[in-house]
């Protein structure tokens with residue numbers, strides 16, 4: 001029931017955010033993994049294929065904008081990784097595509113844009129939290145905006161995937177809702193580690209989101225006066241954002257039931273608050289959307305009026321048959337008042353053959369079970385996730401409010417019920 005942590009690499013420890021995580025983890029009794037997973041520098045000049053304009057020297061590869069190379073990378077264990085690149089560019093960035101088992105012809109961007117300082121000298125640049133499964137992966141390294149020179153890349157494990165947890169399966173026959181699991185957020189301080197673990201990093205989370213999710217940091221996630229507060233902050237020196245993403249992954253999986261989030265959401269343009277469910281068998285981008293996703297509370301700031309706080313909540317199910325990258329996801333929205341200054345209860349009733357979305361007890365969304373696993377992966381456990389993103393394909397579609405100052409996503413409780 002603990003997170004296995006693989007933290008001992010010196011270059012990881014040199015990062016302040018990760019040093020804090022290691023220290024806090026030892027305080028709360030997480031176990032550090034003794035067997036360090038070793039990874040080597042991957043010399044990119046040994047690439048297998050490249051587009052026509054790629055040039056190779058003895059020590060590095062020159063990739064013009066909109067070109068790429070493919071190189072095989074051995075991932076030693078399923079988990080989350082730091083992806084470090086040693087390279088240079090004047091105005092270019094790179095992004096890495098995991099091309100493993102790409103039978104769907106999708107784009108598995110596992111790093112977002114990795115930037116370089118504009119001085120054209122070789123240096124190291126990293127993204128954190130990339131989800132990868134064990135095995136040999138063909139990576140496509142893409143250059144964007146300008147030519148990029150790359151000498152090597154390196155993967156360092158941050159967290160090994162933990163798939164051992166308790167599954168709570170709810171009965172869904174009867175007329176009375178009965179509480180089976182909750183966090184009422186009534187003990188001040190860091191969130192309860194018997195219920196929540198942290199997703200960490202800044203790899204873009206599949207949506208080009210801007211924030212770095214930190215862990216064990218009361219600045220980004222704390223319980224205060226009966227509520228969980230997830231708060232985003234912008235570093236004034238380098239303009240980067242931090243926030244938090246909590247998950248029951250590795251602690252509790254849920255199958256069926258009513259799941260409620262009582263929450264206030266931020267109204268600032270550029271924010272994206274979410275309370276949702278993700279299939280417990282998610283382990284890398286290839287496993288999504290086969291694992292299924294049920295979005296219960298999804299509110300983007302630009303849809304919420306800055307004065308009245310009236311706006312929209314969205315409920316959506318993503319499955320291999322229907323999901324947003326195909327543009328055919330099945331969702332619905334509902335209008336609400338006072339979303340930022342008063343609590344509303346965002347809920348889903350998940351039955352073996354149908355999912356309903358509700359706000360304040362009023363049903364506004366239905367997703368029906370259909371033929372097969374591609375349409376209905378919802379007969380397997382799902383994890384609960386709470387996060388506040390900044391920017392990204394949806395939340396950032398209208399830009400960021402330049403005056404936004406430390407927006408808060410406030411949850412009074414998360415509750416799971418069965419029906420009997």
Ligand SMILES: [Ca+2]
Pocket residue numbers: 184185186226227411412413
């Ligand atoms: Ca509470």
